[in-house]
Amino acid sequence: MxxxxxxxxxxxxxxxxxxxxxxxxxxxxxxxxxxxxxxxxxxxxxxxxxxxxxxxxxxxxxxxxxxxxxxxxxxxxxxxxxxxxxxxxxxxxxxxxxxxxxxxxxxxxxxxxxxxxxxxxxxxxxxxxxxxxxxxxxxxxxxxxxxxxxxxxxxxxxxxxxxxxxxxxxxxxxxxxxxxxxxxxxxxxxxxxxxxxxxxxxxxxxxxxxxxxxxxxxxxxxxxxxxxxxxxxxxxxxxxxxxxxxxxxxxxxxWRRQTCLAAGCGAHSFFSNGWGERWMVDTSLPNYCERLEHLELPMERLEDFDRQTAMAETVYLALRMVDGLSRTDFQRQFGVYPEAAFPTAFRRHGERLTLQDDRWCFDLQGWLLYDHLISDFL
Ligand SMILES: C[S@@+](CC[C@H](N)C(=O)[O-])C[C@H]1O[C@@H](n2cnc3c(N)ncnc32)[C@H](O)[C@@H]1O
Ligand code: SF4
The missing domain is CATH 3.20.20.70 (Aldolase class I)
Incomplete structure (x- = not known):
């Protein structure tokens, strides 16, 4: 873990x-x-x-x-x-x-x-x-x-x-x-x-x-x-x-979607098994306290990823980093290269993306426009 x-x-x-x-x-x-x-x-x-x-x-x-x-x-x-x-x-x-x-x-x-x-x-x-x-x-x-x-x-x-x-x-x-x-x-x-x-x-x-x-x-x-x-x-x-x-x-x-458990009111856990699961702890402090006092774990499943949503989140998080998105790792995990999974987004934003060795990365302008550019991957 x-x-x-x-x-x-x-x-x-x-x-x-x-x-x-x-x-x-x-x-x-x-x-x-x-x-x-x-x-x-x-x-x-x-x-x-x-x-x-x-x-x-x-x-x-x-x-x-x-x-x-x-x-x-x-x-x-x-x-x-x-x-x-x-x-x-x-x-x-x-x-x-x-x-x-x-x-x-x-x-x-x-x-x-x-x-x-x-x-x-x-x-x-x-x-x-x-x-x-x-x-x-x-x-x-x-x-x-x-x-x-x-x-x-x-x-x-x-x-x-x-x-x-x-x-x-x-x-x-x-x-x-x-x-x-x-x-x-x-x-x-x-x-x-x-x-x-x-x-x-x-x-x-x-x-x-x-x-x-x-x-x-x-x-x-x-x-x-x-x-x-x-x-x-x-x-x-x-x-x-x-x-x-x-x-x-x-x-x-x-950002690499590795398992991270979380505790405390409103905290989010991520489990990397399957395509990934996200869980959330109760966001109300009185509820959080009461449930724990009754020995109940106060967490609910927030999101159960399928292949498509897991691919989208992988791209969304990886392109935030200077290390970018490894084509080989993506292909190994999802059986498809990122350009084939998101052809429209790659065509539209090609000029903001560079391929360095095996990795797709945004340039500084790409990071500035991140919320706008990344929406095409989601
Ligand atoms: C949990 S706080 C850091 C620790 C401590 N609570 C503090 O403020 O000193 C996390 C950070 O989120 C940033 N932050 C919170 N609200 C923000 C906002 N509306 N716009 C920009 N940054 C924000 C601040 O930089 C803050 O330091
Ligand atoms: S309200 Fe609290 S969490 Fe938010 S910035 Fe101020 S000290 Fe940090």
Whole structure:
């Protein structure tokens, strides 16, 4: 088995732009109860699926997993080890909001085995941080990075959001330059999306702020690519950059459709048996808790892939990566080459696709137009 994802659906406070499934945390008792239910869920999962590890990757995502204490993280890792086994070289990632960490907590995470920390820096501009409704300042984000290094983390990801309201290209360049000074091993960069029903979208609809236009998004994406590749990063996935040897193994397994179990309210599991199955954990926190209290595994089958949908998803995920889509692997799995499976899409988008040895890849323009181009494969 490949990986294990744990969803922690709590945040100290919701940010104004975010529609990820998470709730403001009421108190520490609520969090401890959730951890105890997660331990129970892991136990039930191991019995239900009778799968054996050892796990190659573990990912604590959210919400804000850095609300957990080191002891709580330890109890979850011990349970995973007891039920599935954790490989000695396992990549163990944890997402942290810089406003929720202390030097002691970070040392604790390191001590219990977390070896990859992902800090939600978002921007190092205090005006923009306030606009996004973040709970921390730029100085606190920088301090979190310094504390993570002191705690012993040698694999740090920083998240950045670009295409912010009122942002200019020189401001973005400044943001990237400041981020690079922090010497991360990995960077994830997302254009701000105005999600319906968020406070940010509401302010936009009232005309209090404007969404940057498409050209600004394109210019920002190309600028980021140029600055980070010049600084020695590999642009290995649409939104992800890594120094050599520091790609995120957990996410790569996801993009390669390898089995990944998941626990926690709203989390998704993927099983690679047959053409693939996707399962989803109950998205209502009260239901999730109640079902586990009754020793019921709170998960339902979301999608059962057939050959056609498995082919489409394979292409959709593989073309996000710089490694692209291997013709030979695709033919071995599906008995047909990708060009024969999707003749119209390949004819339409031939100029954005290149064949490097055995692999079809999008160029940078292809990634920019990804949602549009890939729809012909789906
Ligand atoms: C689970 S959060 C990261 C950890 C932690 N919750 C935090 O925010 O510091 C995952 C990432 O999704 C990105 N994100 C969330 N909502 C977004 C939006 N509307 N537009 C762009 N990026 C978004 C942010 O970069 C965020 O860091
Ligand atoms: S961006 Fe992170 S901290 Fe903010 S609400 Fe979303 S998950 Fe929570």
């Amino acid at each position: 490949s990986g294990f994802y744990l969803h922690i659906p709590f945040c100290q406070r919701k940010c104004d732009y975010c529609d990820f499934y998470s709730l403001p945390l009421e108190n520490d008792i609520e969090l401890q109860r959730y951890v105890e239910l997660l331990l129970r869920e892991i136990d039930l999962l191991a019995k239900r699926w009778a799968m054996r590890g050892p796990l190659e990757t573990v990912f604590f995502g959210g919400g804000t997993p850095s609300l957990l204490s080191a002891e709580q993280v330890d109890s979850i890792l011990c349970q995973l080890d007891a039920r599935f086994g954790i490989a000695s070289r396992c990549e163990i990632s944890l997402e942290a909001n810089p406003g929720t960490v202390t030097a002691e907590k970070l040392r604790g995470y390191c001590r219990v085995g977390v070896n990859r920390l992902s800090l939600g820096v978002q921007t190092l501009n205090d005006v923009q941080l306030r606009l996004l409704g973040r709970i921390h300042s730029a100085a606190e984000a920088k301090q979190a990075v310094a504390m993570a290094r002191q705690a012993g983390f040698t694999n740090l990801n920083l998240d950045l959001i670009f295409a912010l309201p009122e942002q200019t290209l020189p401001q973005l360049e400044q943001d990237v330059a400041e981020l690079l000074k922090l010497q991360p091993e990995h960077l994830s960069l997302y254009g701000l999306s105005f999600e319906p029903r968020t406070p940010l979208a509401k302010r936009q609809s009232l005309g209090q702020l404007t969404e940057p236009d498409e050209q600004f998004y394109v210019d920002s994406y190309l600028l980021i690519d140029r600055l980070l590749t010049a600084a020695g990063f590999e642009h290995y996935e649409i939104s992800n950059f890594a120094r050599p040897g520091f790609r995120c193994r957990h996410n790569q397994a996801y």
